[in-house]
Amino acid sequence: MLEEHDERRRRCARLGHEVTFRYCRTQEGESLCTRILDCWWETFGVRAFLAEHLGEDEVRRLQEHERPDKRLSILRMLEEARRRIGDSEADP
Amino acid sequence: MGTPTRIILREDEIPTQWYNIQPDLPNPLQPPLHPETGEPIGPEELAPIFPMNLIEQEVSQQRWIDIPGPVLEKLATYRPTPLQRAKALEEALGTPAKIYYKNEGVSPPGSHKPNTAIAQAYYNKEFGIKRLTTETGAGQWGSALAMACSLFGLECKVFMVRISFDQKPLRKLMMQAWNADCVASPSNETEIGRRILAEKPDTPGSLGIAISEAIEDCVRSDDTRYSLGSVLNHVMLHQTVIGLEAKRQLEMVGDYPDVVIGCAGGGSNFAGLSFPFLYDKINGRQVEVVATEPTACPTLTRGPFTYDFGDTGMTTPLLPMYTLGHDFVPPPIHAGGLRYHGMAPLVSRLVRDGLVEPRALHQNDCYESAVLFARTEGFICAPETSHAIATAIHEARRAKEEGKEKTILLNWSGHGLMDLSGYEAFFRGDLVDLALPEEDLRESLKGVEDLPKPK
Numbered sequence: 001m002l003e004e005h006d007e008r009r010r011r012c013a014r015l016g017h018e019v020t021f022r023y024c025r026t027q028e029g030e031s032l033c034t035r036i037l038d039c040w041w042e043t044f045g046v047r048a049f050l051a052e053h054l055g056e057d058e059v060r061r062l063q064e065h066e067r068p069d070k071r072l073s074i075l076r077m078l079e080e081a082r083r084r085i086g087d088s089e090a091d092p
Numbered sequence: 093m094g095t096p097t098r099i100i101l102r103e104d105e106i107p108t109q110w111y112n113i114q115p116d117l118p119n120p121l122q123p124p125l126h127p128e129t130g131e132p133i134g135p136e137e138l139a140p141i142f143p144m145n146l147i148e149q150e151v152s153q154q155r156w157i158d159i160p161g162p163v164l165e166k167l168a169t170y171r172p173t174p175l176q177r178a179k180a181l182e183e184a185l186g187t188p189a190k191i192y193y194k195n196e197g198v199s200p201p202g203s204h205k206p207n208t209a210i211a212q213a214y215y216n217k218e219f220g221i222k223r224l225t226t227e228t229g230a231g232q233w234g235s236a237l238a239m240a241c242s243l244f245g246l247e248c249k250v251f252m253v254r255i256s257f258d259q260k261p262l263r264k265l266m267m268q269a270w271n272a273d274c275v276a277s278p279s280n281e282t283e284i285g286r287r288i289l290a291e292k293p294d295t296p297g298s299l300g301i302a303i304s305e306a307i308e309d310c311v312r313s314d315d316t317r318y319s320l321g322s323v324l325n326h327v328m329l330h331q332t333v334i335g336l337e338a339k340r341q342l343e344m345v346g347d348y349p350d351v352v353i354g355c356a357g358g359g360s361n362f363a364g365l366s367f368p369f370l371y372d373k374i375n376g377r378q379v380e381v382v383a384t385e386p387t388a389c390p391t392l393t394r395g396p397f398t399y400d401f402g403d404t405g406m407t408t409p410l411l412p413m414y415t416l417g418h419d420f421v422p423p424p425i426h427a428g429g430l431r432y433h434g435m436a437p438l439v440s441r442l443v444r445d446g447l448v449e450p451r452a453l454h455q456n457d458c459y460e461s462a463v464l465f466a467r468t469e470g471f472i473c474a475p476e477t478s479h480a481i482a483t484a485i486h487e488a489r490r491a492k493e494e495g496k497e498k499t500i501l502l503n504w505s506g507h508g509l510m511d512l513s514g515y516e517a518f519f520r521g522d523l524v525d526l527a528l529p530e531e532d533l534r535e536s537l538k539g540v541e542d543l544p545k546p547k
Contacts, residue, residue: 001206011455011475011514013357013386014299015256016230018513023255027135027298043524069124069437070323075306078141081252081308084283089160 002053005044013039025050032058034065095190097179099341100507101172106164107336109156110329113367116374117154118445120392121325122435123151140456141310141318143219145471149326155327159211160218166210166243170199171333175341176504180468182488189491190347191484193504194338194365197471201266203506204361205236205321208330212319213240222315223247227277227302229256230511231263232474233321238272247270249316251279251305254297263532284308322358323436331364338501340366349379349501351487355479356383356392356450359436365503371449383439383450384479386458392435394448449484458482459518462508474506475514 006022014035021040024033032050037059040046051059067078072079114121123132135147142150149157159167178191196204216224224241228234228252234250241248250272257264257276267274277297278285282305288295310318321327335352342348352369354362366381373379383392442448458475461482466472473481480502491498508515517523 009517011517012229013251014229016232016475017256017259017511018517019255023296027296033298070320071138072124072127074141074303074318074320075126075133075137077304077307078311081284081304081311084308085312088283 005046005049008040010039010043032062034062034067037062065092095177095345095347097177099175099177099192099344099476101193101337101341101344103168103172105337105340106167106171107159107333107340108164109158111336111368111371112152112155112157112329112361113370114325115153116371117438117441118374118447119441121441123448140198141307143216143221143317145215146326149215149329150324159333160214162209162244163214166214166240167207167333168491169243170206172337172341175338176469178239178465178469181465181485184464184468185485185488185492187488187492188496189488189498189500191381191488191500191502192338192342192347192349193469193481193484193502195471195504196334196336196361197473197477197504197507199236200233200239201235202509203236203245203324203474204334204364204503204505205233206240207333207364208320208321208360209233209236209240209326210243211330212326213237213244213246216317216319217244217246219317220315221246221308221317221401223249223313224317224319225249225251225306226319226321227251227253227299227306227307228263229253229299229302231256231267232506234272234274235266235270236321237265237319238270238274241272249306249309250274251277251302251309253277253302254295257297260510277305279305281305282308289395294435299459306384322360325436325438327358327360327520328363328367328436328438331360332367332537334361334364335366335368342501344501346498350498351380351382351484351500352502353382353384353480353483353487353500354503355476355505356385356435356439357476359383359439361476361503363436366448369501370442373447380511381442381448382483383443383448384483385450385452386479387454389451392439453479453482455523456518459515459523461485463515463518471504472508472512472515473504474508474511476506477503477508480505 006020008021009018012019024036025035047059049079126133135151137504138147174195176193177194178193182191199206224237224246226234226237231252234252238248238250250267252274254276264274275281278288278295280286280299286303310316350367354365356362362383368489369379370381385392443450458478462473464480465481484500484502487500
């Protein structure tokens, strides 16, 4: 069952307070937190669990995920924000 | 009379210059390359979100940078911070080691973060900026920036991740008290927020969404800029007042550390204490510098599934040692630093150059240490700070075993009075260390099975 571990809780290093496992696997509504394996490995077999429910490819993608340089992330977000603002101004 | 418990500098002894480690790096920091052009990212590309005076600091090769008078004036509301000797902790440990801690928890928001928030608010104001935006999770950074903006008469907008907004109402009130406008993210105030809310009205939000909102808000207005409390070089620079003060305070009692310890999340509190001592180390002085972090979510050491094995027993994650025995030491598999990117580039560089030793610790060890510290020294630390305390305790115990005198210095980066739920979980016995099932272990070790095993 995908919800099996949803009520487990641990401190999120990024947010600075406790979150449930459910938050980590659904945080943005569409994707897993990219740190989900790193954060939960001490608590239960999160890798096997995710592989069972999401498939091996998804887990490998998470394992291979490289955190981008913060400056690059900010620039990417800057470009996306400009695009959004441009879209909204062009679409009254 | 022995060493005083609190070593106090006068207000006019606050350092008047920050220390910039960039010109002293054995290997210079490489700018990130633009993903589309492949060219180094230039200062002008950051100009829409940061004022040029801060961008200049970001790339500066000047070793000492003057702290402007108005910044010194505002820092003086809580600086110099005390350097304290943990005598009761030393006694409880029965160690010959001397443990000093730099108490950054005395600032109004309770952490080291205002050291850069104040500087950033000042430079933005000097550049003609009227308003700053930022994101926050639990609210440590948001409240530090809110206070700094209030001191300089700037408006402050904080996008607080909704789940944090709901869980940490007191931080939100602190920001409000400092006149900041703190909204739950995603919000209806940005395009990205509205789009996400339209699709998922009940979303708890994420730090990524909050950053996107803060940046979008910033680029909508010419007199608004974005502010970040970690990772960037100028943030590390502003924090060096911590180590510069600590050096002077230790000189007052005729001491110098054998080991300097800081916890490393985004790197700023670690950098703040350690960089002035690394200046000495680069110039030939003997001092060990240790950056500590949790075994879960490590940034500097290694992720559990992509370990760089191969350093000493204290610093290697316990998983393979525990499971396969102490003879098994898998080799490094990506010493180039796959997992290094979440950390401040300056700190990562220093780790790669061997000037800083990263260590990872389990959470129960850290909370046990935090509680021992609270029961002996009185102060209740933030969960992050507990990593530095635990490492200092390890060092002190080692000194006892070896019968050696040793001077240990740690950065007590913040109090934990707004963040006691982790202590509650620890007292309930809910914190779990190392329970990785065999199948996960086998899977995690597949990546190293083809590599040569050490003799």
